[in-house]
Amino acid sequence: MSAVQGACVPAKIPLRADLSLTAERGQREVFCGLTGIIWLHRKIQDAFFLVVGSRTCAHLIQSAAGVMIFAEPRFATAIIDERDLAGLADANVELDRVVTQLLERRPEIKLLFLVGSCPSEVIKLDLSRAALRLSARFSPQVRVLNYSGSGIETTFTQGEDACLASLVPGLPGTAPEAPPNLLVVGTLADVVEDQLRLLFDAIGIADVQFFPPRHSTELPAVGPQTRFLLAQPFLADTARTLEERGARHIAAPFPLGAEGTQHWFEAAGAAFGVAAADVRRVTLASYERAQRSLARYREQLSGRRIFFFPDSQLEIPLARFLSTELGMQLVEVGTPYLHRAHLAAELALLPAGTRLVEGQHVENQLDRCRAERPDLVVCGLGLANPLEAQGLTTKWSIELVFTPIQGFNQAADLAELFARPLVRRSRLVA
Amino acid sequence: MQLTVWTYEGPPHVGAMRIATAMQGVHYVLHAPQGDTYADLLFTMIERLPRRPPVTYTTFQARDLGGDTAGLFQQAARDAYDRFQPSAMLVGSSCTAELIQDDPGGLAHALRLPVPVVALELPSYQKKENWGAAETFYQLVRALAGPFALPPGGKRPARDPGVRASCNILGPSALGFRHRDDVRAVTEILDQLGVDVNVVAPLGATPEDLKRLGAADFNVLLYPEIGGQAAAWLARHFDQATVKTVPIGLGATREFIAEVAALAGVDPAPALSGAPSHSSWYSHSVDSTYLTGKRVFVFGDATHAIAAARIAAEELGFTVVGLGSYSREFAREVREAAKRYGVEALITDDYLQVEASVAELQPELVLGTQMERHIAKRLKVPCAVISAPVHVQDFPARYSPQMGFEGANVIFDSFVHPLMMGLEEHLLTMFRGDFEFNDAAPASHLGSTAGAAASVAANAAAPAVGTPVAAPVVPTDAAPANAVPTVPATGYVWAPDAERELGKIPFFVRGKARRNTERYAVERSVALITVETLYDAKAHYSR
Numbered sequence: 001m002s003a004v005q006g007a008c009v010p011a012k013i014p015l016r017a018d019l020s021l022t023a024e025r026g027q028r029e030v031f032c033g034l035t036g037i038i039w040l041h042r043k044i045q046d047a048f049f050l051v052v053g054s055r056t057c058a059h060l061i062q063s064a065a066g067v068m069i070f071a072e073p074r075f076a077t078a079i080i081d082e083r084d085l086a087g088l089a090d091a092n093v094e095l096d097r098v099v100t101q102l103l104e105r106r107p108e109i110k111l112l113f114l115v116g117s118c119p120s121e122v123i124k125l126d127l128s129r130a131a132l133r134l135s136a137r138f139s140p141q142v143r144v145l146n147y148s149g150s151g152i153e154t155t156f157t158q159g160e161d162a163c164l165a166s167l168v169p170g171l172p173g174t175a176p177e178a179p180p181n182l183l184v185v186g187t188l189a190d191v192v193e194d195q196l197r198l199l200f201d202a203i204g205i206a207d208v209q210f211f212p213p214r215h216s217t218e219l220p221a222v223g224p225q226t227r228f229l230l231a232q233p234f235l236a237d238t239a240r241t242l243e244e245r246g247a248r249h250i251a252a253p254f255p256l257g258a259e260g261t262q263h264w265f266e267a268a269g270a271a272f273g274v275a276a277a278d279v280r281r282v283t284l285a286s287y288e289r290a291q292r293s294l295a296r297y298r299e300q301l302s303g304r305r306i307f308f309f310p311d312s313q314l315e316i317p318l319a320r321f322l323s324t325e326l327g328m329q330l331v332e333v334g335t336p337y338l339h340r341a342h343l344a345a346e347l348a349l350l351p352a353g354t355r356l357v358e359g360q361h362v363e364n365q366l367d368r369c370r371a372e373r374p375d376l377v378v379c380g381l382g383l384a385n386p387l388e389a390q391g392l393t394t395k396w397s398i399e400l401v402f403t404p405i406q407g408f409n410q411a412a413d414l415a416e417l418f419a420r421p422l423v424r425r426s427r428l429v430a
Numbered sequence: 431m432q433l434t435v436w437t438y439e440g441p442p443h444v445g446a447m448r449i450a451t452a453m454q455g456v457h458y459v460l461h462a463p464q465g466d467t468y469a470d471l472l473f474t475m476i477e478r479l480p481r482r483p484p485v486t487y488t489t490f491q492a493r494d495l496g497g498d499t500a501g502l503f504q505q506a507a508r509d510a511y512d513r514f515q516p517s518a519m520l521v522g523s524s525c526t527a528e529l530i531q532d533d534p535g536g537l538a539h540a541l542r543l544p545v546p547v548v549a550l551e552l553p554s555y556q557k558k559e560n561w562g563a564a565e566t567f568y569q570l571v572r573a574l575a576g577p578f579a580l581p582p583g584g585k586r587p588a589r590d591p592g593v594r595a596s597c598n599i600l601g602p603s604a605l606g607f608r609h610r611d612d613v614r615a616v617t618e619i620l621d622q623l624g625v626d627v628n629v630v631a632p633l634g635a636t637p638e639d640l641k642r643l644g645a646a647d648f649n650v651l652l653y654p655e656i657g658g659q660a661a662a663w664l665a666r667h668f669d670q671a672t673v674k675t676v677p678i679g680l681g682a683t684r685e686f687i688a689e690v691a692a693l694a695g696v697d698p699a700p701a702l703s704g705a706p707s708h709s710s711w712y713s714h715s716v717d718s719t720y721l722t723g724k725r726v727f728v729f730g731d732a733t734h735a736i737a738a739a740r741i742a743a744e745e746l747g748f749t750v751v752g753l754g755s756y757s758r759e760f761a762r763e764v765r766e767a768a769k770r771y772g773v774e775a776l777i778t779d780d781y782l783q784v785e786a787s788v789a790e791l792q793p794e795l796v797l798g799t800q801m802e803r804h805i806a807k808r809l810k811v812p813c814a815v816i817s818a819p820v821h822v823q824d825f826p827a828r829y830s831p832q833m834g835f836e837g838a839n840v841i842f843d844s845f846v847h848p849l850m851m852g853l854e855e856h857l858l859t860m861f862r863g864d865f866e867f868n869d870a871a872p873a874s875h876l877g878s879t880a881g882a883a884a885s886v887a888a889n890a891a892a893p894a895v896g897t898p899v900a901a902p903v904v905p906t907d908a909a910p911a912n913a914v915p916t917v918p919a920t921g922y923v924w925a926p927d928a929e930r931e932l933g934k935i936p937f938f939v940r941g942k943a944r945r946n947t948e949r950y951a952v953e954r955s956v957a958l959i960t961v962e963t964l965y966d967a968k969a970h971y972s973r
Binding site: 033035052055056063081085091094095101102118151152380381383388 | 431432434435440441463466467468470475487489490491495509525530554556
């Protein structure tokens with residue numbers, strides 16, 4: 001190991017001279033990519049996620065899901081046992097047996113993801129071959145794909161990235177003379193998709209599809225005429241695979257807050273030849289309503305100091321929203337990984353002097369956080385109560401992934417998520 | 431490979447975390463990939479501990495695998511020692527680190543830390559959480575108390591009669607089902623008996639406390655799943671007897687008091703007479719006659735499942751129709767208990783199998799874990815939670831033990847409250863078919879307009895027929911007055927008059943009556959279900 005644990009080394013390419021970026025290594029207090037299954041299985045309603053892993057993987061998903069919310073979940077774990085490791089049982093034969101058992105139980109499943117885990121990666125169980133083999137066996141009723149949600153390769157939301165990237169090669173192609181189409185990439189709540197679609201229609205971009213789709217049978221077409229807009233900041237591999245299919249990325253900030261959403265629509269408009277003024281005419285009512293609804297939260301949040309622990313890669317867009325639209329002061333913005341190209345438009349909007357930290361050394365970060373005494377700390381569930389017990393006010397970061405927060409109509413909901421812990425603390429007298 | 435939807439127990443290193451977190455001054459360095467830190471939230475969110483579990487994870491990533499993961503472990507162990515200054519350390523691997531075989535024990539030993547370091551070998555692909563907790567506690571006890579053990583075959587010197595007897599309380603841990611409150615309840619009993627508590631462990635104990643476990647005259651073992659292995663070792667090496675009765679329920683509490691009193695040489699009367707138990711009187715009160723023979727299904731860890739079955743049968747007058755446990759290590763004990771109720775024990779950690787069993791047995795009450803709560807919810811059967819795996823609700827703000835006489839009161843409430851109360855059930859039977867009081871009528875406080883049509887339909891049904899069983903709420907079946915017989919795939923049809931008769935049965939047992947009648951019809955190849963079939967089935971299934 002060359003890097004000393006916890007040492008802060010300056011990153012190679014400073015993005016803006018007035019931003020400070022340090023990379024940190026040490027204990028990471030983050031979820032692995034398997035956690036994405038919790039929202040992905042709600043989004044793709046005929047898909048099943050089979051983790052090939054250990055009891056730890058099964059325990060993680062059920063614990064992270066808030067312990068058994070869903071009566072009949074569309075996820076499960078094929079738990080590797082000693083016989084598989086000792087070579088007494090052929091792991092592939094065992095996997096085929098488990099998949100057969102599963103599909104007999106759940107005949108409505110159309111798409112099965114075999115999800116790799118730390119143990120399956122370490123023992124080099126080849127799930128891509130298994131997926132091909134099982135796809136051949138169960139097609140056309142069921143398609144079988146694979147991706148890795150392992151902690152050694154993916155952090156939290158990167159699991160969604162890996163999942164979506166695995167779907168891209170199977171997307172249908174667009175016809176050679178097809179007109180340009182727009183693909184919105186990244187899981188959004190259905191209600192948010194519906195709102196965004198109405199605005200795209202009004203702007204004059206009619207051929208809009210969302211990815212991932214609600215059903216595995218409604219896969220969007222992709223080709224050289226496709227322009228894609230990211231709805232989430234953690235989709236590096238998905239974007240790359242889409243580009244390999246000829247699709248082109250539309251650079252934009254993310255649709256968080258009134259300004260972020262406005263910029264996002266304007267970027268889409270520009271890519272489809274719609275002037276910014278025309279986009280603004282369409283979105284004006286929504287934009288103004290969002291601004292009005294944000295006003296009361298601006299009063300509550302303006303001037304408050306916020307500290308982000310790394311979690312979902314949403315931290316930088318959220319920090320931008322909170323500082324530019326609500327006047328919050330950014331003490332530290334941690335992110336598990338910084339994709340400089342996808343985040344370029346966001347980074348450009350951050351206030352001068354913002355302290356960005358990529359990666360994590362949780363103990364050192366906690367020391368900094370306690371020393372700074374911010375008004376609000378955004379962190380994971382393992383850290384929130386211990387920090388509250390020390391008198392700090394916290395916001396669970398996982399809620400920012402599960403709650404509809406994108407678009408004009410959700411801007412105030414997003415602000416409220418940050419205001420609520422502060423309001424609560426001010427109400428409690430005992 | 432095993433297909434698993436939900437799991438009753440986590441991996442064994444989570445068991446080790448339960449021990450480390452329960453204790454003071456112990457730090458656990460876990461060789462584990464990024465993501466395994468999820469386990470922290472079990473303690474901070476479910477148990478709502480105001481501090482992080484004392485665990486450092488190496489959180490290695492793929493890029494580390496080609497490099498020096500052993501160095502990463504050593505760095506993490508050294509940093510953890512420097513930062514937290516524990517009095518003892520635990521080191522070990524999670525499931526993934528077990529595969530890369532870095533030997534945390536040897537690596538930590540090489541660091542020559544100035545505190546005891548206990549290396550844990552927890553085979554993740556073989557064992558589970560409770561085993562991991564038991565093994566961790568045992569290894570800690572052995573490492574810390576071991577130097578003070580009696581010589582092999584040595585006997586304890588007799589206690590000076592002028593000195594009060596003392597005992598250790600073994601087994602309570604973090605994330606345990608009401609462990610915090612049980613310790614208080616049991617300590618109160620011991621106090622009434624005049625028995626001192628030497629050490630409670632692992633909950634609240636320091637490594638120093640474990641060193642002096644041998645000073646007690648005997649051990650009280652509250653949770654054999656966690657403390658059994660350590661208690662057996664202490665019995666061998668310190669000649670300490672073990673109180674094995676777990677005081678859950680009235681009968682068990684009395685036996686526990688007798689067992690402790692005999693070992694301590696004290697009079698059990700103060701603890702027995704000072705027993706304010708409402709549960710016994712409530713169970714004898716006339717209102718409780720409706721509890722008689724309620725069919726209950728019991729599932730949980732071995733200790734709580736066995737205790738719940740005994741309470742259900744002996745202290746509430748229920749009928750145990752199923753008893754099972756996910757604690758494979760205690761399968762023998764559960765099987766023995768099941769024999770007492772004439773049922774076959776269900777030993778499984780397969781949630782789907784438990785669900786199938788509940789569905790088949792059609793109990794009127796399920797006593798289980800949070801998993802069975804979901805099964806029961808789906809099958810519309812009332813349920814009370816009796817055992818881990820735990821949920822945030824299993825850490826109530828109030829004092830709510832399972833053990834001792836107060837524990838028996840708590841259990842009476844928690845088993846009985848999910849059921850319809852006796853008087854309530856009686857009234858429903860009396861007024862069945864009442865024009866305002868039927869399943870189609872809206873609640874009276876919602877006004878009178880909504881349910882007018884439904885009331886007329888219900889009124890058409892004449893009052894009659896004895897209630898076959900006193901059951902809790904089951905799925906309500908709409909039974910239209912002029913039903914046209916439909917032919918289900920199963921080959922029987924309901925005659926219109928039988929269908930009407932079914933409609934007179936109170937809604938909360940109607941689903942069950944329908945199911946029983948149909949099952950009766952299928953078993954006897956009855957093609958047309960008549961009123962006679964309905965009552966034949968009722969007679970057949972009545973108790």
